[in-house]
């Protein structure tokens with residue numbers, strides 16, 4: 052049997068899922084690569100992999116996109132790893148440097164600035180550019196909150212804006228995946244989430260960052276009706292950018 056090729060995010064937010072896949076029989080049926088989110092998206096879009104835990108903002112670019120799992124990377128309010136870090140308050144930001152790793156959070160920053168804060172901002176992806184503020188996501192944000200004068204958690208700001216939770220990344224396939232595989236895949240993800248304690252024990256300690264709170268509370272992994280509604284709303288806002 053051909054193995055299903057899968058790309059997943061290489062951050063701490065995905066460790067429980069990886070634990071589940073690696074401790075299930077399904078590991079023998081898949082080819083798993085761990086990538087930064089923008090590369091996950093590129094691989095699912097190009098067909099280099101069949102399925103990926105990919106930034107939801109890139110879903111419209113995936114041919115035959117379909118969400119195959121009951122689990123995702125989400126939050127309900129603050130997530131504690133998706134930020135605008137700024138030298139000035141939001142209503143004084145004129146330039147914002149985007150995060151090359153990100154697809155969802157870069158778009159979330161644009162959506163919030165335009166439709167929530169109603170602030171006109173120039174965006175740059177130039178790594179060496181000077182800017183009033185930056186988007187930063189994932190493990191590189193751990194313990195960094197005190198380094199900036201103004202800190203905006205975009206999960207929290209999205210909730211303030213819409214009253215909804217958020218979905219950052221989803222398990223998206225670019226082709227039909229069998230029910231049998233989906234069931235086994237979901238069971239493995241569920242197993243991983245149930246073993247977050249073991250995952251935590253294996254993670255290196257992170258100064259100024261509460262990993263337990265992050266894995267058990269800030270991150271929320273269920274694809275709920277409200278989170279799906281938020282996804283549709285977010286994609287609609289992106290179309291209007």
Ligand SMILES: C=C(O[C@@H]1C=C(C(=O)O)C=C[C@H]1O)C(=O)O
Nearest residue numbers: 088106132153154155156189219
């Ligand atoms: C919560 C997070 O969600 C993520 C944010 C993504 C993005 O901005 O494109 C993509 C995948 C997730 O890893 C995070 O990375 O901190």
